[in-house]
Amino acid sequence: MKMLCSSSRLSSVFIKLNNMGRLTVLIAAVVMNMIVIERVIASEENTSSTTQKADKDMIEKGAYLAKMGDCVACHTISDGQEFGGGLAFITPFGTMYSTNISSDKDHGIGHYSYEDFYAALHDGIAPKGNLYPAMPYTSYRLLTDDDTRALYAFFMNTKPVQQKNKDNDVGFPFNIRMGLKGWNLLNLESGIFQPVPDKSEAWNKGNYIVNALGHCGECHTPRGTLFAMDESKQFEGAMIEGYEASNITPTELNRQAWTAMDLEQLLRTGYSRKGTVFGGMYPVVYHSLSHLTAEDMAAVTTYLLDTDSAVNEVVEPAALTFNGHDEAAPGYGLYNAYCAGCHGVDGEGKPNISPAMAGNSTLDQAEPINTVAVLLNGVGDQRYSQTQSFYAMPGYRNEMDKQQLTDLINYLQKTWTTQKGELTQEKINMIISKVEDSLPDAAH
Structure with a gap:
C-alpha cells in the first residue's frame, strides 16, 4: 500500500511538474509573441514615420517648385485665396480665366490622379479636355518626373478653395477646344530636357530652371503667326500688355554691362544699379524669384549671361556714365x-x-x-x-x-x-x- 501511495504521489508530482513546464512554455511563447508584436509595431511605426518624413519632404519640395513656377501669381486674384483661380487674361482671342488649382475636389484639382496632373502639366490635357496654352505647358513639359511628383504632392495638400471656375469669354472658332489638338501637334516639341554636354552643371541647371518651371520664354520670346514661341528668336523680347518683356539674350545683357551680381540683385529684390522691375515682372520677383535658393539663383544668372547666342557676337560693354547736362537741349x-x-x-x-x-x-x-x-x-x-x-x-x-x-x-x-x-x-x-x-x- 505504501509503495502504491508513493507511486501515486510521485505520479502526481510528475504531472504537476509537467503542467508547470507546459505553463512555463506557454508563458514563454506568449512573451515571445508579445516581443515580436512589439517589434512589428515598432517597425511599422518607424516605417510610417519614415514615410511621413518622405511625404513631408516631397510636399516641401513641391512648395518650393510651385514658387519657382510662380503658380500663385496666375492662379490667385487680388485679395483672393491662394490657388483659387479667376485671374483674367485678356488675349487677342478673348478673355481667359485661370482655373482653381487648389485641392478642392469639386472646383479644384483634388480629384486628379497623378496621371491626370502629369498630362495637364506636360501635354496640356485636363480630364475635361485640352487646356489653352495660356497655361505654359509648352514649357512645363520639360519637367522631370520627380519634380512633377513633388508638385503633385504639394497641390494635393493645399488648402481647398471652394470657388467655382469662371467661363472663358472666347469667340468662335477659338472656343472649340478640339482645335487645340492640332495646335499641339504643330507646336509641341519633345518633352525631355536635354543637358548640353559641353556646358557646366550650373549652366545646365540654370537652363532647366529658366526654360522649364521658370517658363521665361513664354513672355520674353516673340510669338509667330500661330502664337507659338518663335524659338529662333529665343529671349529677344516681346510685347506684353503695354510693356516689352525685355531682350534677355546674353548678347544684350553683355552689351548693357550686366554682371551676375546685378542680375541676381534685380531678380531677388526687384532693384539693382541697372534699374527696377515693373509691369508683369513685378509679381514674378515678388512671388517667385525672390524665393530661389542661392544655388538656384546662381545657376539662373550663369545661364542667362553665358548661353550661346546665334543672333550677334557678344560685344564689349561700354561704360555708362553721366555725360553732363545740355541746358540748351x-x-x-x-x-x-x-x-x-x-x-x-x-x-x-x-x-x-x-x-x-x-x-x-x-x-x-x-x-x-x-x-x-x-x-x-x-x-x-x-x-x-x-x-x-x-x-x-x-x-x-x-x-x-x-x-x-x-x-x-x-x-x-x-x-x-x-x-x-x-x-x-x-x-x-x-x-x-x-x-x-x-x-x-x-x-x-
Missing part, C-alpha cells in the same frame, strides 16, 4: 519739370523713392519701348519687402504732347546712356502705336 527743361524731383538733378536717384538714370537698362535701348510706356502710363508703387520699395510714378499721357515726349527721351538717352542717335517723332509715334496695340482693350 529742349528736353532739359522737361527733365527738371517732370523728373528731377524724384530721380535727382543729376539722375542719381533716391533710395526707396526712384531708381537712378545712369546705367538704367530701360533707357539704354535703341528702341526705348518701355521708356515710352512708363512715361505714358506710369508705374505703380513697388513693394518688395519691408526695407525695399519704390514710389509710384504718374503717367504723363495727358500732360505731354508727342513732340515733348520725343524731346525728353532724346535728352534722357544722350545724358545717361550709350545711345547717341536722334530719335525722330515718327519713330516715337511708331513705338507709341506698338505700346497701345499691346494694351488690353479695356485700357484703351
